[in-house]
Amino acid sequence: MVKTVGLPAEIKDGERRVALDPSAVKMLVHADYVPLVEKGAGMGSGFSDEDYRLAGARIVDNAGEAWSADLVCKVKEPQQSEWVYFRQGLKLFAYLHLAAAPALTGALVEAGVEAYAFETLIWPKGHPLLAPMSEIAGRAAAIMGAFHLTEGSGTLLGGASGVPPARVVVLGMGVAGTMAARGARGMEAEVTGVDIDLERLFEVHEQQIVTSTLYSNHHNIGEAVASADLVISAALVTGAKAPVLITRDQVESMRPGSVIVDLAIDQGGSMETSRPTSLSHPTYVEAGVIHYCVTNVPGQYPRTSSRALSAAVIPRLLDLARDAKSDHLAGSLNVSQGKVVHPAVAASLQGNYVTEIG
Ligand SMILES: NC(=O)c1ccc[n+]([C@@H]2O[C@H](COP(=O)([O-])OP(=O)(O)OC[C@H]3O[C@@H](n4cnc5c(N)ncnc54)[C@H](O)[C@@H]3O)[C@@H](O)[C@H]2O)c1
Known part of the structure; x- marks a missing residue:
């Protein structure tokens, strides 16, 4: 069961977006989840820790605490230094682009992360989390x-x-x-x-x-x-x-x-x-x-991008927190129980991920 939702600061080169703005964090709090927002996560987009605190978030001092949440929501695919936080049963919701990332796929598979990709979610039509x-x-x-x-x-x-x-x-x-x-x-x-x-x-x-x-x-x-x-x-x-x-x-x-x-x-x-x-x-x-x-082209327009992304992500994040099997998440599950489960991702990788770990 999901109780805590982590929002780590982005660390990819030049990336200044954040996946949820304070208004979305307020919606999480309203739904009885505990948002763990890493100190400074919103700074690049003009959202202060105080903005998140006022929205009801718990501000945590480091990435490890944000990644300790039951469900982690972030913008970009986890960078190699973040893979240490992967663990069995962790739910991850982010852009993943695994077809082009065999090593990351291997790390998610090996750790047993339940990885949901923004870009492959196709409900109700198109790619609603890629489009913005x-x-x-x-x-x-x-x-x-x-x-x-x-x-x-x-x-x-x-x-x-x-x-x-x-x-x-x-x-x-x-x-x-x-x-x-x-x-x-x-x-x-x-x-x-x-x-x-x-x-x-x-x-x-x-x-x-x-x-x-x-x-x-x-x-x-x-x-x-x-x-x-x-x-x-x-x-x-x-x-x-x-x-x-x-x-x-x-x-x-x-x-x-x-x-x-x-x-x-x-x-x-x-x-x-x-x-x-x-x-x-x-x-x-x-x-x-x-x-x-x-x-990560939109990363250079963080104020606009973060608000647009947050608006699209929050309803699906609430769905994921409540019921990971919801129809509203169709197409987004990429890695589950140690396997690549998205057919197009699996076909592109052709099983070539495990060998590239490390
Ligand atoms: N680099 C970045 O920072 C960044 C940011 C956002 C999106 N993107 C990427 O941009 C790409 C497009 O995303 P989108 O949301 O516009 O997708 P989309 O699904 O809206 O559009 C894709 C289009 O490609 C067309 N297409 C498929 N095969 C084709 C082919 N062989 N020849 C010509 N056209 C073909 C499809 O018919 C469709 O119209 C994706 O790879 C997405 O990940 C990159």
């Missing part, structure tokens, strides 16, 4: 892409009189892709939206969110990226490793100084040339192309 962060990451992708073009080819998205606008290709027209396209269109770039879902392509075409649409296959993507100034990937297959949509030779076909923003990097990345980067070192150059592959 995808919305923010999508908007940020347009901003980051436009910014890093100043370090690369020096192309301004909107062009100028006598100079055509930049070409932006967005792969995956879901929540993140749509917001990225809107951001790039807002800066008056020419935007091509790419997806395998023709209905979705109809919608974004009809609503003029993009200037053109393209069916996603290797040939079409190759032609589009060869003339692109900025490529943003936001393609997702729930729970699975991201599909690799752009090969190395296609990246090499891009003009030097072009930019790739690979939001799908948290699921392993959409480019053959992608590898995870951090908020303190967000980019690298490969094949002459600037790659921005930050795995």
Whole structure:
């Protein structure tokens, strides 16, 4: 039975979000749970310990005390230094992205943690715990892409009189892709939206969110990226490793100084040339192309992100605390009783997690 809910401070590089704001903590208290909030957990998002105390939380001095709770709720996947807190029967609710994290998966499996992932929860539809962060990451992708073009080819998205606008290709027209396209269109770039879902392509075409649409296959993507100034990937297959949509030779076909923003990097990345980067070192150059592959893009907008995430998380957290088998948690259980139980995650890892421990 869940009595205590832990809220540890985030420790991933540059991460300033917190999973629950004081208003959500108040809801936990109202439902008779005891929130254990690590000292300073909300500081990066502008919430003081006093704000949490007034909401009814117990402020604890260190991460160990927050992790001692029956149920731990946090933003990012536990970093290696946090794995010591894993134990049999602990309930964990966070972004996990296990398809791209075999070592973390092994640690959760070995310890017997009941691990529920925000990003694979699919009730009542879509990905309600991924969507708020995808919305923010999508908007940020347009901003980051436009910014890093100043370090690369020096192309301004909107062009100028006598100079055509930049070409932006967005792969995956879901929540993140749509917001990225809107951001790039807002800066008056020419935007091509790419997806395998023709209905979705109809919608974004009809609503003029993009200037053109393209069916996603290797040939079409190759032609589009060869003339692109900025490529943003936001393609997702729930729970699975991201599909690799752009090969190395296609990246090499891009003009030097072009930019790739690979939001799908948290699921392993959409480019053959992608590898995870951090908020303190967000980019690298490969094949002459600037790659921005930050795995926690919304972490740099903590005030907005934490409130948006908290609003989405709190009703499901209350469900999880009351009844871990609730239908409202559909799809979120990834690891249970020493096994990977999410089919797409299991298929992506193909049992390759245990061997990578340690
Ligand atoms: N890096 C970050 O900080 C960050 C933050 C938030 C979200 N994300 C990631 O962004 C990605 C997108 O999330 P979302 O919420 O927008 O997902 P979503 O489910 O709303 O959209 C995914 C889209 O990808 C499309 N798709 C699937 N296979 C495709 C293919 N082969 N070619 C083209 N399109 C394809 C789907 O049809 C869908 O429209 C996820 O990997 C998510 O984890 C990253």
